[in-house]
Amino acid sequence: MHRARLRVGGLVAVAVTLLVTLTGGLAYEVVAHAQTDQVIRELRYTADHAVPTQLPGCTFLYFPGEPGGGALPPGFPLRADLDAVRASGGAVERSVDANGTTYLVRTQTQAGGRLVQAVFDTRYQLADREHLLVALLIAEGVGLLAAAATGWAVGRRAVAPLAEALARQRRFVTDASHELRTPIARARTRAQLLARRAAAAGLPAEHRDGLDRLSGSLRGLGDIVDDLLLSARMAAGQASADGTDLDLAALTEAAVTAERERAEQEGVVLTVARPPEPLYVTGVQTALRRAVGELLANAVRHTPGGGRVEVSLRRAAGQVELTVSDTGEGFAQDEAAHLFDRFHRGATGRDRQFGLGLALLREVVTSHRGTVEAVGHPGAGARFTLRFPEAVPRVVT
Template sequence: MTFGGSAVRGDARLARRAAVRLGAQAAVLVAVLVVVLTAVAVVVLIDAQRAQVTAQLDDAIARADDVGDPPAGVYLLLRAPDGTVTATAGLPDGVAEPEALAEAAAGGDPPAVERDVDEVQYEIATQRRPDGSTVQAILDLTANHAERNRLVATMLVVGLVGLAGAAAAGTWLGHRALSPLSAALALQRRFVADAGHELRTPLTLLGTRAQLLRRRLRRTTDVDREALAEADGVVADAARLTAILEDLLLTADPRAERTTEPVDLAALAREVGDSAGAEVRVDADEPVVVRGTPVALTRAVTALVDNAVRHARTGTVVAVHADGDRAVVDVTDDGEGVDPAVAPRIFERFTTGARTTDPGRRRYGIGLALVAEIAAAHDGRVELVPATTGAHFRLTLPVDRSGW
């Protein structure tokens, strides 16, 4: 695998897409705010206009001496005590409310009503005055509606301009915020590529020399079986380290496609336990199969076993079994256990949870964090199970029943 200009360009594309998403989210937020503020403003305006209309009609009725000179936009109907009705010139047909006029003249209190005539809306109020006359005031609401429409249109235009500005500003700010992250990501990829290249060469040489040594030992007539077994182990370890290096390079590139296959956790645990010198107990009558990346799962189980072996007093137990649709790997030791103060953060990087540490070997607190990441990548989880003595870690993964 190589990390070069294509990876850097890929990071730049990811940063641009993230910036566009941030801009879109800012635009959506502004749109919601504009809609809410517009709705509030319209409600407030409607209430204010309604109060203004009521005041205009009441004032027109109170000041009406005759129907000849009403306020602008108002028509009047005046019913004298003798029943004679006069109306303002130009009153549109069908607008007046004769029933309300008669009701008020008879001592009633008809409510104000709205009426649409020829696509024009009117507000009508009728009151009986102390002098015995009855007045009906009719207000043309065209001007009120025009003012409301102007306000709504203005707010929509301002909102659209703000929407475009928020999208542009969000994209620009997102790009500025993500540019350092993109650069850091590119630097990380270059470091991984350089480290992978530098490690691959000595690993290849190590594997080649181990194979040559094993070949010479096999050609020896009086071969030392123990030395030959050790040579076989070195060859296997070199191959395993090369596979781990390739898996680490894949992990460093989130766009890389990782191939998965059925993996028998029981057999994997036996292999890891044998290489670590730990006691392995497999609680299963048949293979416990999950689907994943063999190298990554080997890394996860190895990290758990290595952690247990380092802190155990007398021994470590690795138990593998299936629990319904979940595969379970339990790794326990009889050591000092995990410090309760750091237990909640035990799967965070650079956190060491042992009560006692080996002063001869530095611990970085990365192994368990890698186990958590590998488990999450395989739709599983790792947890610290409460134990009376020692430490108990449990790795659970989905069982793969396809083909079995």
């Protein structure tokens, strides 16, 4: 929601800023064009009709070959223009940058055949444009602040209904998960008890297997409920709050120990390699334990009998790196970006299927300021790598 507010607010701010900039730019161009047209009209009128004793302000006239010739700024007259007009009989008009200003210069022959060069100093017009530009920049700054405030307000109002809907959804998931955990736990306990009684009573093997499968299904249902509850807490930012310094290596070893029995039942060799010293990260133990357990369970689940699942931990550039590699069925690398989507299926619909677990794994990792990387090849195994910022354990005095 925070990113959505920022995105909406940013778009509104950019739109308002562009509008103010466009308006200011058009105003500046209109004023500059109007000034230039006015100066050109005055310059042409002066060159046609004026005499040195009756000149408008900032205007200079030069009559070659006449006594005095007229007063001009330094660097004038432009002899090349005078020669060109004598040769062609037409008029030459140009702008010249000199003496810290810009001059508009027109050289022509008056109606009586008199050669004249008129010069207009535009320093006051340029000063007016500079003042206008400063005013527009100030207005742009004020407009930018107003745009940011408007964007922030619009973003909050636009996203508010969506935020409320998501909050209701999270509350529903949390409440439903809490309410379902107890009856599911009771049902699983009852199924386990019935399975033991069935074994003691000597019931047929298919009945005992059915009760075992029922117990396993209830366990899976309980895991899904726990995943939903943890996902809701992660989305609300609760599970990542008040994190403590944890030894990720010890936590991973405990998860490997818990998963080893299932791996042995599947005929999969599960190994772990870690440095002798602790590898500390800051986080919530239950959330990280769930993430590592899901990563191991996923590797074992998709590795056929006789395969291997290797777990390794190490330090790398200020981070703690956890890698889980398997020799299982793997996946196409172009599908790696979708592995963490909820309930994703393989491209053919019969390929590797993913439920809520890997999506929850990514939520846990990102909420702990970490990253997750998946590399795989069809039929050649997969490798998942989790990276977390390394924590310096706090010393209690």
